[in-house]
Amino acid sequence: MKFAVIVFPGSNCDADMFHAIKDSLGEEVEYVFHTETSLDDYDAVLLPGGFSHGDYLRSGAIARFAPIMPAVIAAARDGKPVLGVCNGFQVLLEAGLLPGAMKRNIDLKFVCRTVELVVESNQTMFSSGYAQGEVIQIPVAHGEGNYECDDETLKELTAKQQIVFRYNEHVNGSKNQIAGIVNAQGNVLGMMPHPERAVDALLGNEQGLAVFTSILRNWRESHVTTS
Numbered sequence: 289m290k291f292a293v294i295v296f297p298g299s300n301c302d303a304d305m306f307h308a309i310k311d312s313l314g315e316e317v318e319y320v321f322h323t324e325t326s327l328d329d330y331d332a333v334l335l336p337g338g339f340s341h342g343d344y345l346r347s348g349a350i351a352r353f354a355p356i357m358p359a360v361i362a363a364a365r366d367g368k369p370v371l372g373v374c375n376g377f378q379v380l381l382e383a384g385l386l387p388g389a390m391k392r393n394i395d396l397k398f399v400c401r402t403v404e405l406v407v408e409s410n411q412t413m414f415s416s417g418y419a420q421g422e423v424i425q426i427p428v429a430h431g432e433g434n435y436e437c438d439d440e441t442l443k444e445l446t447a448k449q450q451i452v453f454r455y456n457e458h459v460n461g462s463k464n465q466i467a468g469i470v471n472a473q474g475n476v477l478g479m480m481p482h483p484e485r486a487v488d489a490l491l492g493n494e495q496g497l498a499v500f501t502s503i504l505r506n507w508r509e510s511h512v513t514t515s
């Protein structure tokens with residue numbers, strides 16, 4: 289399986305994402321610069337964390353217009369797995385690939401620590417490696433992670449089991465404690481916590497690895513045939 293890590297000016301978790309795929313998952317991965325226009329060579333698209341374009345206007349609001357974005361939108365439409373972490377989640381929201389928006393954290397402070405998450409749905413290609421309701425520890429690092437959506441959207445997200453991860457503690461004021469959501473088709477996940485920072489026991493935490501192994505297992509089940 290071949291992954292693309294999109295690099296925007298100001299991305300700063302691209303190398304962590306690359307490492308997670310290459311060294312922890314053991315799959316092929318390449319950086320794709322934001323000025324590129326095709327993702328045809330890739331089976332999955334990863335939008336990493338960081339401060340694309342300096343977070344000017346709003347996080348992700350400028351990156352959303354990058355030349356690569358039509359290809360990201362096409363990949364999502366074609367059913368390829370698209371994962372946005374932190375700033376990547378913000379870009380997916382700005383691009384309209386996921387519903388809702390991010391506000392500044394409720395206490396207006398950047399939060400950088402490991403938090404407790406609940407796996408609200410393990411019925412997705414990104415979370416099937418977890419147990420339903422499993423409590424995991426994953427690092428967060430953001431200033432704009434206060435997820436907001438209207439009541440109708442929240443009702444729909446809840447009814448269609450699109451809320452994948454919830455904070456199990458107060459983190460940023462996020463509506464309904466939402467930490468990660470998937471689109472209605474189930475192939476685009478945005479999450480504020482950083483699973484790519486938690487893929488190595490040597491570094492103290494490998495509870496994020498299941499996000500990547502879930503993607504790989506799902507892809508193999510639908511693409512690798514034995515005769």
Ligand SMILES: NC(=O)CC[C@H](N)C(=O)O
Pocket residue numbers: 301336337338339340343347373374375376429430431432433
């Ligand atoms: N780690 C990150 O991706 C930072 C996210 C974002 N730019 C924020 O501070 O909200």
